[in-house]
Amino acid sequence: MPVIPIKEYADSDGLYGRVQQQYAHFDGITLESGVFLGPLTVAYETYGQLSPNKDNAILVLHALSGDAHVAGIDENGRLGWWDAMIGPGKGIDTNRYFVICSNCLGGCKGTTGPPSINPETSRPYGRQFPLITIGDMVRVQAMLVEHLGIERLHNVIGGSMGGMQALEWSVRFPDKVRSAVVIAATARLSPQGIAFNWVGRNAIYCDPIRCSDGSDRKDACEDTGRGLAVARMIGHITYLSEETMEAKFGRKLRLKDMDGYLYSLGENGVERGEFEVESYLRHQGSSFVQRFDEDSYIVITKAIDYFDLEKETGELSEAFKGVQAKILVISFSSDWLYPTSMSMAIVRALLKVHKDVSFIELDLPYGHDSFLVNAGIPSMTRIVRGFLQGVR
Amino acid sequence: MPVIPIKEYADSDGLYGRVQQQYAHFDGITLESGVFLGPLTVAYETYGQLSPNKDNAILVLHALSGDAHVAGIDENGRLGWWDAMIGPGKGIDTNRYFVICSNCLGGCKGTTGPPSINPETSRPYGRQFPLITIGDMVRVQAMLVEHLGIERLHNVIGGSMGGMQALEWSVRFPDKVRSAVVIAATARLSPQGIAFNWVGRNAIYCDPIRCSDGSDRKDACEDTGRGLAVARMIGHITYLSEETMEAKFGRKLRLKDMDGYLYSLGENGVERGEFEVESYLRHQGSSFVQRFDEDSYIVITKAIDYFDLEKETGELSEAFKGVQAKILVISFSSDWLYPTSMSMAIVRALLKVHKDVSFIELDLPYGHDSFLVNAGIPSMTRIVRGFLQGVR
Numbered sequence: 001m002p003v004i005p006i007k008e009y010a011d012s013d014g015l016y017g018r019v020q021q022q023y024a025h026f027d028g029i030t031l032e033s034g035v036f037l038g039p040l041t042v043a044y045e046t047y048g049q050l051s052p053n054k055d056n057a058i059l060v061l062h063a064l065s066g067d068a069h070v071a072g073i074d075e076n077g078r079l080g081w082w083d084a085m086i087g088p089g090k091g092i093d094t095n096r097y098f099v100i101c102s103n104c105l106g107g108c109k110g111t112t113g114p115p116s117i118n119p120e121t122s123r124p125y126g127r128q129f130p131l132i133t134i135g136d137m138v139r140v141q142a143m144l145v146e147h148l149g150i151e152r153l154h155n156v157i158g159g160s161m162g163g164m165q166a167l168e169w170s171v172r173f174p175d176k177v178r179s180a181v182v183i184a185a186t187a188r189l190s191p192q193g194i195a196f197n198w199v200g201r202n203a204i205y206c207d208p209i210r211c212s213d214g215s216d217r218k219d220a221c222e223d224t225g226r227g228l229a230v231a232r233m234i235g236h237i238t239y240l241s242e243e244t245m246e247a248k249f250g251r252k253l254r255l256k257d258m259d260g261y262l263y264s265l266g267e268n269g270v271e272r273g274e275f276e277v278e279s280y281l282r283h284q285g286s287s288f289v290q291r292f293d294e295d296s297y298i299v300i301t302k303a304i305d306y307f308d309l310e311k312e313t314g315e316l317s318e319a320f321k322g323v324q325a326k327i328l329v330i331s332f333s334s335d336w337l338y339p340t341s342m343s344m345a346i347v348r349a350l351l352k353v354h355k356d357v358s359f360i361e362l363d364l365p366y367g368h369d370s371f372l373v374n375a376g377i378p379s380m381t382r383i384v385r386g387f388l389q390g391v392r
Numbered sequence: 393m394p395v396i397p398i399k400e401y402a403d404s405d406g407l408y409g410r411v412q413q414q415y416a417h418f419d420g421i422t423l424e425s426g427v428f429l430g431p432l433t434v435a436y437e438t439y440g441q442l443s444p445n446k447d448n449a450i451l452v453l454h455a456l457s458g459d460a461h462v463a464g465i466d467e468n469g470r471l472g473w474w475d476a477m478i479g480p481g482k483g484i485d486t487n488r489y490f491v492i493c494s495n496c497l498g499g500c501k502g503t504t505g506p507p508s509i510n511p512e513t514s515r516p517y518g519r520q521f522p523l524i525t526i527g528d529m530v531r532v533q534a535m536l537v538e539h540l541g542i543e544r545l546h547n548v549i550g551g552s553m554g555g556m557q558a559l560e561w562s563v564r565f566p567d568k569v570r571s572a573v574v575i576a577a578t579a580r581l582s583p584q585g586i587a588f589n590w591v592g593r594n595a596i597y598c599d600p601i602r603c604s605d606g607s608d609r610k611d612a613c614e615d616t617g618r619g620l621a622v623a624r625m626i627g628h629i630t631y632l633s634e635e636t637m638e639a640k641f642g643r644k645l646r647l648k649d650m651d652g653y654l655y656s657l658g659e660n661g662v663e664r665g666e667f668e669v670e671s672y673l674r675h676q677g678s679s680f681v682q683r684f685d686e687d688s689y690i691v692i693t694k695a696i697d698y699f700d701l702e703k704e705t706g707e708l709s710e711a712f713k714g715v716q717a718k719i720l721v722i723s724f725s726s727d728w729l730y731p732t733s734m735s736m737a738i739v740r741a742l743l744k745v746h747k748d749v750s751f752i753e754l755d756l757p758y759g760h761d762s763f764l765v766n767a768g769i770p771s772m773t774r775i776v777r778g779f780l781q782g783v784r
Binding site for chain 1: 588641653663
């Protein structure tokens with residue numbers, strides 16, 4: 001995210017302004033696994049004003065690597081991850097709505113997760129953090145919403161894992177959510193998705209120091225984190241379309257001799273990356289290691305793996321029977337990780353039990369990440385704005 | 393590959409019989425990079441009889457992880473990797489043709505590669521092995537063919553990296569090959585392909601002991617090889633179709649408690665794999681580590697990355713101008729790694745310069761690996777047999 005100087009920021013249109021992360025504290029929660037986890041802290045931000053009758057709240061749900069800082073600029077001058085969608089006059093208009101975004105349970109950006117201190121050991125949970133589900137994340141969000149005095153949300157909205165949460169909200173708390181926008185998501189993770197997550201976690205397990213407490217690993221060896229970088233790079237390939245990769249990188253070389261290829265690895269077998277796509281991925285991987293926790297990566301990808309709304313009932317439409325929210329499903333034509341067919345399965349199941357559902361496939365070339373790419377924001381804005389206004 | 397007891401083998405139809413690996417020795421080769429590599433050993437097997445005028449030879453070209461043992465049973469009772477295609481009366485009929493298969497340059501199955509002894513150090517090359525190209529592999533194969541006294545091959549045939557080699561043969565040695573079968577291949581590796589290979593190699597670089605000579609790593613730490621396993625698992629996901637994964641594994645659990653999920657990693661954070669797809673991939677990864685060398689993996693994937701027949705001329709059809717071979721291109725409808733569009737690009741470029749090319753997309757659900765899957769063999773057999781008979 002670019003750092004915006006305050007002066008420049010103050011002159012800009014549509015930017016929300018400075019935001020401060022806040023924290024809510026709870027005794028704890030009994031997870032779906034039966035394990036009690038507590039005490040709990042939830043990091044969140046809010047934007048706009050809650051209306052007197054508290055009926056204009058929208059909860060934004062982040063994807064795997066997101067955080068509570070969704071819009072405006074934080075104390076470090078950083079722009080929120082979906083600032084293009086959220087602000088005065090934007091797709092989610094903060095002049096009209098009270099927007100909430102919290103870091104998910106199991107995360108590493110302020111909400112209780114593996115880097116948090118385990119009260120039993122007075123050290124970070126690390127890999128001792130209990131495994132959680134998308135349902136657990138959503139129940140913690142519901143605690144936050146209640147804490148803010150809101151009985152019913154105008155909308156829940158999110159892409160990828162955030163879309164799974166939006167679905168889970170609609171199923172688990174039908175009377176607490178008037179509408180949901182489910183973007184680039186699936187109602188059950190596919191075996192291919194499970195496979196990519198599994199391989200990513202196994203790359204993390206390759207790291208030189210794999211200990212069970214997770215506390216001092218990061219300083220113990222300069223190579224630690226390489227596994228997380230590999231995991232992120234695997235993920236990143238699945239977030240981009242072949243088309244984007246071809247247009248953005250093709251077979252362009254970053255390092256080369258006069259004639260072309262270097263025909264060499266780096267020193268000591270540490271490869272430098274001759275192709276631009278390699279260099280790009282390496283940057284994605286190494287910057288991710290700076291900002292993310294590997295044990296959070298493990299816990300959150302496991303939660304995604306477990307996500308399967310069909311599991312209880314055997315049929316998705318059965319799971320949707322109690323849904324009251326008006327639902328908008330958005331997919332992207334170039335998304336091969338959660339392709340349109342997965343969104344269509346959600347839509348068909350909702351229609352089967354006569355729910356109020358709209359669907360659109362956006363013809364964007366940016367793959368799974370289309371909802372985060374600035375070039376995709378105008379079409380997202382039009383659709384989401386209209387949908388939010390249509391919710392009674 | 394299953395181990396076939398000799399007795400049972402002797403009773404079977406179509407099996408070639410026992411084969412013995414052979415070795416050819418050469419002084420060396422100046423690689424495309426300009427580096428001299430020598431001496432060279434090439435491991436190969438042959439099947440059937442070379443005709444008196446030496447015009448019935450077919451060279452089979454293996455993929456990334458293959459070897460020279462393509463058919464029959466070796467001294468350990470192991471069946472060749474494409475035995476279903478090669479033998480008396482089979483798609484490549486050893487009653488009619490003299491079939492040759494050699495381990496590729498840079499491999500780890502008898503031909504000179506990273507595990508071979510570097511004469512300069514008297515230790516294995518390891519990560520000091522020079523980087524090579526598909527062109528280098530093919531030139532070494534041409535040395536073997538010449539060594540066998542064959543001036544012109546009836547056919548070269550291979551899938552995936554083997555298909556790249558078949559194309560390279562047709563371009564580089566137009567007068568030495570009468571026909572080529574190019575299966576599930578591409579004329580230039582896509583940035584997505586480069587990206588997957590890069591990530592796989594980076595998983596290897598995560599291994600605890602990364603030293604530059606590569607000689608004693610394997611014994612130094614029980615964890616070594618985990619990176620190679622991750623690389624193989626990444627590759628394996630790309631070889632299967634989403635459809636096959638769904639049919640074969642779905643979301644089935646291998647480990648579970650009474651109610652379903654375990655909600656737990658293994659001891660010390662070493663994950664056991666709850667889902668069947670995870671267990672399958674782990675098996676693929678760990679068995680690969682037993683049979684393959686990580687530095688060969690690095691060298692061969694780099695060679696694949698470098699493969700780009702458009703590079704010299706800027707246009708593929710220009711590269712194909714000198715081709716004399718009759719060419720058959722085969723793609724698989726469910727192959728998302730080298731999809732049909734990539735085969736079509738080869739076909740279009742050949743047609744543009746008026747070459748003799750046939751094309752078929754086989755509607756098989758097994759993804760990139762369809763050419764290796766037994767269920768795909770009958771359709772492959774019909775097509776390849778007819779094509780080989782039609783070559784003058």
